Amino acid sequence: MELTEDGLLAAVRKVLSGAGPDVVIPIGDDAAVVRPGSGDLVLTTDALVEGTHFERAWSTAGEIGAKAIAVNLSDVAAMGASPRFALCALTLSDDVDAAWAIEAFGGMRQVCDEFACTLVGGNLARGREVTLAVMITAEVAPGRAVRRSGARTGDALVVTGALGGAGAGLRCVRRGAPWTDPERDAMRRLVRPVPRVGEGQALAAAGATAMLDVSDGLAIDLHRLCEAGGVGARIVEAAIPVHPAATLADALGGGEDYELLAAVPPEAADVAEEELRATFGTTLTRIGEVTDGPVVVVDDAGRERPIGDAGWDHFR
Amino acid sequence: MELTEDGLLAAVRKVLSGAGPDVVIPIGDDAAVVRPGSGDLVLTTDALVEGTHFERAWSTAGEIGAKAIAVNLSDVAAMGASPRFALCALTLSDDVDAAWAIEAFGGMRQVCDEFACTLVGGNLARGREVTLAVMITAEVAPGRAVRRSGARTGDALVVTGALGGAGAGLRCVRRGAPWTDPERDAMRRLVRPVPRVGEGQALAAAGATAMLDVSDGLAIDLHRLCEAGGVGARIVEAAIPVHPAATLADALGGGEDYELLAAVPPEAADVAEEELRATFGTTLTRIGEVTDGPVVVVDDAGRERPIGDAGWDHFR
Numbered sequence: 001m002e003l004t005e006d007g008l009l010a011a012v013r014k015v016l017s018g019a020g021p022d023v024v025i026p027i028g029d030d031a032a033v034v035r036p037g038s039g040d041l042v043l044t045t046d047a048l049v050e051g052t053h054f055e056r057a058w059s060t061a062g063e064i065g066a067k068a069i070a071v072n073l074s075d076v077a078a079m080g081a082s083p084r085f086a087l088c089a090l091t092l093s094d095d096v097d098a099a100w101a102i103e104a105f106g107g108m109r110q111v112c113d114e115f116a117c118t119l120v121g122g123n124l125a126r127g128r129e130v131t132l133a134v135m136i137t138a139e140v141a142p143g144r145a146v147r148r149s150g151a152r153t154g155d156a157l158v159v160t161g162a163l164g165g166a167g168a169g170l171r172c173v174r175r176g177a178p179w180t181d182p183e184r185d186a187m188r189r190l191v192r193p194v195p196r197v198g199e200g201q202a203l204a205a206a207g208a209t210a211m212l213d214v215s216d217g218l219a220i221d222l223h224r225l226c227e228a229g230g231v232g233a234r235i236v237e238a239a240i241p242v243h244p245a246a247t248l249a250d251a252l253g254g255g256e257d258y259e260l261l262a263a264v265p266p267e268a269a270d271v272a273e274e275e276l277r278a279t280f281g282t283t284l285t286r287i288g289e290v291t292d293g294p295v296v297v298v299d300d301a302g303r304e305r306p307i308g309d310a311g312w313d314h315f316r
Numbered sequence: 317m318e319l320t321e322d323g324l325l326a327a328v329r330k331v332l333s334g335a336g337p338d339v340v341i342p343i344g345d346d347a348a349v350v351r352p353g354s355g356d357l358v359l360t361t362d363a364l365v366e367g368t369h370f371e372r373a374w375s376t377a378g379e380i381g382a383k384a385i386a387v388n389l390s391d392v393a394a395m396g397a398s399p400r401f402a403l404c405a406l407t408l409s410d411d412v413d414a415a416w417a418i419e420a421f422g423g424m425r426q427v428c429d430e431f432a433c434t435l436v437g438g439n440l441a442r443g444r445e446v447t448l449a450v451m452i453t454a455e456v457a458p459g460r461a462v463r464r465s466g467a468r469t470g471d472a473l474v475v476t477g478a479l480g481g482a483g484a485g486l487r488c489v490r491r492g493a494p495w496t497d498p499e500r501d502a503m504r505r506l507v508r509p510v511p512r513v514g515e516g517q518a519l520a521a522a523g524a525t526a527m528l529d530v531s532d533g534l535a536i537d538l539h540r541l542c543e544a545g546g547v548g549a550r551i552v553e554a555a556i557p558v559h560p561a562a563t564l565a566d567a568l569g570g571g572e573d574y575e576l577l578a579a580v581p582p583e584a585a586d587v588a589e590e591e592l593r594a595t596f597g598t599t600l601t602r603i604g605e606v607t608d609g610p611v612v613v614v615d616d617a618g619r620e621r622p623i624g625d626a627g628w629d630h631f632r
Contacts, residue, residue, distance in 0.1 A: 006540070024356055025461055029544075030394035030528050031360035031454070033461045036352050040340055043436060044347035045451060047405040049443035078346035089363035089405075089449040120359060123449075127365040133405040133439075133449030135361055138347070145341055145349045212346050224322070228345075 005124055008098050015106045016119050022084070023120055032120035034085050034137075042081040042138035042145060046072045050093075050130040058173050059191050061100045065107030066192055068132035071215070073115055073195035074258040078213040079147075080204025081140040083117035083197065088134045091127040104132065115197050144204065151210035151229035151263035155290040158203075158269055160196050160259045160282050163218055164246025165189035167254020172245070186245035193258040198280050203262045206272040211262040217253040219307050221261055226295050229263070235288030235307070237299045252307070263290050321440055324414050331422045332435050338400070339436055348436035350401050350453075358397040358454035358461060362388045366409075366446040374489050375507045377416045381423030382508055384448035387531070389431055389511035390574040394529040395463075396520025397456035399433035399513065404450045407443040420448065431513050460520065465544035467526035467579035471606040473549060474519075474585055476512050476575045476598050479534055480562025481505035483570020488561070502561035509574040514596050519578045522588040527578040533569040535623050537577055542611050545579070549611045550620070551604030568623070579606050 013027055025033035048054055048068045059067070069086060076083050088108060092101055105122070112119045117136065169190030172183045179187070196213070203211060210229055214221045218240065226233050242251045251257075264272055266289070273284040288298075296304045329343050341349035364370055364384045375383070385402060392399050404424060408417055421438065428435045433452065485506030488499045495503070512529070519527060526545055530537045534556065542549050558567045567573075580588055582605070589600040604614075612620045 024459070025395075025463060029464050030391040031358045031397070031452075031461075033395065033456065034357045034359060035458070036357050041350045041352050041357075041401075041453070042347045043350060043401060043403055043451075043453060045403040045405045045437060045449070046439050047407060047441050047447075047449060049407050049441050049447075051444065052442050075346040079341075079349065081347070085357075085359055087359055087361040087451055089361045089451075091363060091365050091447060121361055123362050125363050125365050126368050127447065128367065128445050129443055131363075131365075131407060131443065131447055131449070133361070133363060133407075133447070135359075135403055135405075135449075135451035136347075137357070137359060137453065140349065142351070143340070145347075147341060148345050 008101060008124055011098060011102055012105045012122060015102060015109055020118055023118055027121050034120060037139050039139040040142050040145060042076055042079050042140055044072055044075040045133065045135040046075060047131055047133040061103035062107030063191050064132065065104035066111045068134045069108045069111040070193050070195045071258060072134045072136045073197055074213040074215065076136055076138040077195050077197045077200030078211050078260060079140060079145045080200050080208065080211065081138040081145060082201065083115050083136055083138045085137040086112055086117050086119045086134060087121040088132055089123040091125045091131040093128055093130055096130060115195065146204045146208050146211040148210055148212050148225055149228035151225060151231050151290045153231060153290055153292045154266060155209055155263035156266045156269040156286050157233060157235060157288045157290060158264055158272065158284050158286050159214065159241060159261050160199050160276065160284055162241045162243040163214060163257050163259060164250030164254050165243035166193065166256035167250035168243060168246035182245035186243055190256060193256065195258060196260045196282065199276050199282050200260055202275050202279065203260065203264065203272055206264055206268045208262040208264050211260055214257050214259045214261050216255045219252040222307065223295055225261060225263065232291040232293040233288055233295045234291050235297050237297050239285060239287045241283065241285040324417060324440055327414060327418055328421045328438060331418060331425055336434055339434055343437050350436060353455050355455040356458050356461060358392055358395050358456055360388055360391040361449060361451040362391060363447055363449040377419035378423030379507050380448065381420035382427045384450045385424045385427040386509050386511045387574065388450045388452045389513055390529040390531065392452055392454040393511050393513045393516030394527050394576060395456060395461045396516050396524065396527065397454040397461060398517065399431050399452055399454045401453040402428055402433050402435045402450060403437040404448055405439040407441045407447040409444055409446055412446055431511065462520045462524050462527040464526055464528050464541055467541060467545035467547050467606045469547060469606055469608045470582060471525055471579035472582045472585040472602050473551060473579055473604045473606060474588065474600050474602050475530065475557060475577050476515050476592065476600055478557045478559040479530060479573050479575060480566030480570050481559035482509065482572035483566035484559060484562035498561035502559055506572060509572065511574060512576045512598065515592050515598050516576055518591050518595065519576065519580065519588055522580055522584045524578040524580050527576055530573050530575045530577050532571045534577065535568040538623065539611055541577060541579065548607045548609040549604055550607050551613050553613050553615045555601060555603045557599065557601040
């Protein structure tokens with residue numbers, strides 16, 4: 001790469017949203033300065049590491065940048081919050097040129113724009129592998145963020161969209177063409193997940209007592225929600241919305257779906273389902289209920305069996 | 317590493333500050349939720365990458381964690397802001413164990429505590445090299461953040477502490493023992509830089525018109541300040557506070573010193589100098605002045621020569 005860090009930053013700045021009424025000092029100074037609203041601040045960070053979370057042979061730079069923002073917006077969505085500002089610390093390896101970095105920032109910008117978030121800062125460093133560490137600042141009305149821990153016995157367990165698509169997509173990418181239409185959709189979900197930001201706010205408004213995003217597979221994430229709340233769950237195998245290209249195992253353990261799993265008061269589940277369909281075109285599926293027992297799944301023959309917490313864990 | 321990601325996060329959580337009156341939801345949920353003050357928000361991110369910014373053979377995990385926070389606090393200091401919250405996305409390679417990660421978070425915690433900042437969130441991922449991407453949220457009175465761009469002709473140019481120490485320290489680390497006392501101090505500055513947070517606030521209060529932290533060497537950072545403000549500078553070679561283990565070349569091009577370079581109205585320079593000495597025990601040195609000409613240095617014989625903008629640039 002012929003560019004200097006300052007030169008690359010100047011080029012990157014051109015693709016960024018830069019100033020807005022709430023941006024006092026945009027990218028280009030030692031730090032960005034922004035004007036917050038009156039709510040609580042929601043802060044999150046998540047990194048995509050080459051080889052672990054993406055391969056440059058599978059995704060364009062724009063897609064990788066977009067995914068780095070999307071997975072962070074998914075955490076914001078799981079709190080029921082509104083995204084405001086994003087930062088990205090980008091590490092580039094020697095075989096990545098300036099055009100790649102600029103395209104990656106372009107992908108970030110695109111998703112930020114889509115969710116009314118402003119990319120206000122960045123950092124560039126050299127390393128042996130490409131890493132995109134994104135941080136998002138979001139806002140939520142004071143005291144209204146939805147935790148993982150509030151589920152109550154009797155709440156309905158609901159999940160947005162379909163599960164297992166990203167896991168199936170990974171298999172399809174590795175296998176190669178030909179692909180069916182559902183398989184192409186599954187690969188798209190892997191490469192370019194859509195954060196459920198509006199859906200998370202709607203679920204929060206509907207009274208969700210606990211929520212998280214399904215990033216590591218339904219099994220492990222359901223265990224997390226139950227553990228945080230000191231509750232159990234009974235879900236119905238046949239009710240799990242499995243992506244048409246995926247298997248039940250993908251849905252339970254595939255990871256990277258970035259759908260929302262929430263506990264909602266039973267009387268609110270139908271209303272929330274209707275609202276998500278009408279407003280976002282997103283299905284909301286009731287998969288079971290919160291109990292005071294263990295975490296179990298009921299199969300088609302009516303038998304209960306425990307769900308293992310085997311999901312995607314980067315440290316296994 | 318035998319631990320799962322959840323297990324490691326649980327262990328890390330124990331070394332973190334966690335809740336305080338301004339932390340609504342601490343680390344452990346999808347995102348942290350905090351209560352901001354009434355000022356502008358200052359957002360910054362900076363990453364340390366193994367091999368580029370540190371070597372595990374040179375620094376303890378605690379020192380590396382501490383430096384990751386310190387270099388970000390240095391950017392906050394350069395805006396004259398007060399640190400509030402920190403996040404870290406940590407990427408670990410296979411040869412790093414859980415104890416290393418926990419010690420790194422311990423080092424982060426220590427520096428955060430020192431500067432009244434709360435470490436509220438983190439993320440763990442696997443990769444081929446260790447990377448620590450930190451984001452800091454800070455606050456500053458509305459409209460009072462000090463930019464890089466406000467320097468005016470006639471302003472005094474001042475710098476905190478001594479320059480070139482980190483560059484000299486790097487040479488000493490590579491050369492090996494024996495080391496003199498100044499050399500040991502220089503290595504300490506490389507491994508464990510001290511952000512000038514209080515000093516930055518004091519310089520802002522004294523009316524600094526432009527400020528940045530000297531992270532890439534005085535030459536390139538002075539050029540940045542001048543370029544941002546559309547001004548020039550004349551600095552006096554003999555006035556540059558060179559670290560006792562360092563050379564003038566280290567001060568101009570060594571990088572990683574994390575001292576502050578500021579332009580202040582000439583009548584404020586002496587007051588600021590006295591205040592920094594009295595309050596923080598930090599020297600403030602007047603090295604020259606802002607001009608409407610080129611960026612030059614005056615040598616001992618009174619000759620002016622241009623300062624190249626050769627500093628530390630990760631992309632060269």
